[in-house]
Amino acid sequence: MPEIVAFNAIAAGIEPEAEKDPVALSGPWGRKPRRALSPRNIIIYGTLIVVALYYLLPLYVMVMTSLKGMPEIRLGNIFAPPLEITFEPWAKAWSSACTGLNCDGLSRGFWNSVRITVPSTIVSIAIASVNGYALANWRFKGADLFFTILIVGAFIPYQVMIYPIVIVLRELGVYGSLTGLIIVHTIFGMPILTLLFRNYFAGLPEELFKAARVDGAGFWTIYFRIMLPMSMPIFVVAMILQVTGIWNDFLFGVVFTRPEYYPMTVQLNNIVNSVQGVKEYNVNMAATILTGAVPLIVYFVSGRLFVRGIAAGAVKG
Amino acid sequence: MENVSVSVKDLSLSFGAVTVLDTLNLDIKDGEFLVLLGSSGCGKSTLLNCIAGLLDVSEGQIFIKNKNVTWEEPKDRGIGMVFQSYALYPQMSVEKNLSFGLKVAKVEKAEIDKRVSRAAEILQIQPLLKRKPAELSGGQRQRVAIGRALVRDVDVFLFDEPLSNLDAKLRSELRVEIKRLHQSLKNTMIYVTHDQIEALTLADRIAVMKSGVIQQLADPMTIYNAPENLFVAGFIGSPSMNFFRGELQLRDERAFVHANGVDFDVSAYPSRGPFRDGQKVVLGVRPEHVRVDEALSRQLSHQAVVDIEEPMGADNLLWLKLAGQSMSVRIAGQRRYKPGTAVTLSFDMAVASIFDAVSENRL
Structure with a gap:
């Protein structure tokens, strides 16, 4: 009576010594095995490696060159690592490289850029988020028209607007100052940021907004207490867009400010393009890396948040 | 009209050329449980939003407790509302969700605590007070949402398809709870649903709506046994007549x-x-x-x-x-x-x- 034996064994909590079914045990079982080196994997990883190299190689050359002295650079082996590492080009780029008349390096441009980027980013995000919130939740008369005008504004080439803006800034008495440039950056960030925030807020459940209104919350209470705490991802996205965009700006910096207020990008250009004496490739490379460091750090620090914010916007908006 | 709680007079609402509600009249008695029943797009939720003050009406008047509230803000109408998607504030704990409206209204701290604990007791959500909405199940969330209406100490409760996001078992449980709540609180309740079982089980009176017009307004048994027209007859009952x-x-x-x-x-x-x-x-x-x-x-x-x-x-x-x-x-x-x-x-x-x-x- 094998069944009874097996049954008793189960009842006692013991694995029954079952007669093994040869068919059930020989066929495919469990997780399907995957080969590491399938043609598919080779293509995927091959492409990824090639693309990564394509982007990393220039950075590699720049870092290596910036760490070499001029005699070593003249040997011409741009891919070779430095024989003698020197940080002098970095120091020079930061504090004593010459741009036109003054020779105090990129440091002044760096602080100018900070003084431009920080207020522009904060003010533009503050205004655009309220704009987006009003457009998404408080449908006022002419809201669609307003929004359309704002978006159309984003498609007008900057070049068309430069001269009129120069006149406007001059009339306001802020032409050539940092304030003027901050105003310009704030205004030019408005269309894309408003669109970003409007779509994000429109994607939040409408009933949440209704519930807050029934609870008696007004325009600002709903904005600060309900909407803002829910919107951190999109604020991070907006911050990254603005910081990198304004930091990398060259055109507005050169047009709307005087030399003593030039942002870092303009100064970098002046250092690299100065024609007196020998071309110091190592200093140029160091200066370029220094200028690019801020957006790079912003991406590294907040890259994950950025992706999450974009994804959240894509799903909900 | 002493015992009329909510009264809708000649209410019309149109979005551009589309008329959603057409000269609608409705009187709801004090303490009555009225269900607005209809398929999607019939205007039932729109009517509720108009009563709540979340939508501006095109024509007509709305009275709550004999006070003309047609132009009043939602918070001044003496209503509490429960939404289909719960609409809990995700970054606030349950307790903060319940007290938010009272804080906005600058109610005293002691009074807030009293009302929150009373609501939590009625709905049996005391153990959940410190949790965030994301940590709650669907049924618990909807209970909190009902609690948020409860603490406001209002005359009229508005429910906008509150059970539609729940699974069948929870839905029938919470349905009984809402009915029990109505029996103990005796508030006026206006309840929007497309589910005829909810309508028949909960309502004192049902208003069956179609294309912005009330087809029949009667108690559930009359609606079921003596439908006024072909639409009501076909809409109520499963399987259909x-x-x-x-x-x-x-x-x-x-x-x-x-x-x-x-x-x-x-x-x-x-x-x-x-x-x-x-x-x-x-x-x-x-x-x-x-x-x-x-x-x-x-x-x-x-x-x-x-x-x-x-x-x-x-x-x-x-x-x-x-x-x-x-x-x-x-x-x-x-x-x-x-x-x-x-x-x-x-x-x-x-x-x-x-x-x-x-x-x-x-x-």
């Missing part, structure tokens, strides 16, 4: 509905006015008002063959062919019929409905 299109014929002092070669004797039907010979009508009979193999009388009997059997446990649903169309009959669960069995059907015409085929109104 059986309809036979035909012609009224008066012979030998009896009345018949002649449909597709079959004569239905409707002499027992309690009609509102005299029948007109030759009138085009629709005869409606609910599945449970047909007897199988137990003839009421010879005149009322018809032969049919079982097409499909759907056993549902308590009931057994038979689908048959009669007068060239499919019809359903509900019988007791233990009575089983194999497909292909010939049966005798008899119709209980005293509880049937007859509608004019043109106007679609009850005769």
